[in-house]
Amino acid sequence: MAETRRTCPPAEAAPRTGLRHVEHVMGTVFSFDIRDPRTPAVTGALRAAVGWLHHVDALFSTYRPESAISRLACDATTLDREPEVVATVLRLCEEAERRTRGCFTAHPGGRLDPSGLVKGWAVEGATRILRDAGVRNVCVNGGGDIQLTGEAAPGRPWRVGIADPCRPGQVLTTVEGRDLAVATSGTAERGHHIIDPRTGAPATGLLSATVTGPHLTWADVYATAAVVLGTAARQWISGIDGYRLVAVAQDGVVPGLPPGG
């Protein structure tokens, strides 16, 4: 075998693997965990994905009076004068209201507020930006709602812990998957912040609902609707192809998990 001369050791020749980033935006925190070799293309895609989140915040924040949503809510603008994604999100909200039979709403208290759908949708969009740039293995976590792509390591799927709403800092159970979305809604952290749009009363049926499935937009919507539906959610989600539910009842009992597990 011919002797080959190396100008530098192979460990330095190969790009380092893995890139993590934490971004505070949209009133919460987004964590990016990329497990691909760190190339300029990957770094650039991460920058674009983060830019996308800020773009979404500028359009959809209900806390910014200049956002498209705030101006639409007070009739200071019209849909046709705003970027097309605004109409896209409002159409998705209408579909979410239909699919959940009114358990999800983009008009809580009568005012336009698509926040319940926007975060999951934004994470999906950020993931798409990364995938389109060639990123194969990435986990994007937006305030506890997660879209997974590829694997955590060669041959090892991603493993996601589901936070225990009764014991802060502890994990209730784990789910594994390659291309999978995991969304959790609940009443634990912020108190009863989910209102049943059908009655106007706080939803009290479940402490927490985690929905897994292919798309985070829908997993997130279904998780919110599951909290509203309460114990009836299990049967409802079982009728939706590709989506599954892990729910924690008000008494802390998780149907389908062994006690204390």
Added chain:
Amino acid sequence: MRRAAVTAFSTVAGVVMLLSFKPHHSDSPAATAPSATGGTGSPSASASTGGSRTGSYTGSVINTRYGPVQVEATLKGGRLTAVKVLRVPSENSRDQEIARDAVPRLTQEALHAQSAQIDAVSGATYTSDGYVRSLQSALDRAHG
């Protein structure tokens, strides 16, 4: 009193996760705190090395309303193996008791997530404050 005690508990627990671990020794890259402001659109400020670090990292002293808190985290191959409490609030005995209770429990929880090889944590929508207390924050820091 009881209400204050509960607040102290969660504050101490939160602070432990809040600490930015800085290395004792110069050959380890410094852990960077997440960008608190956002808005720049550039991830480069807090994008960090993905290497597997080993060593002890001492957190900054954080002044809470209950007094200064400081912890030290030990990483082995990028994995959190121990959390040692260096300073806890000591203004009164009740706070000390709370801190002693809170910190070891939190240590166990963080280690549990590490040993289970969890890559991410899904939880009910959290605010930035909630993130600081979350296991996801611990994971980001341990591997960041």
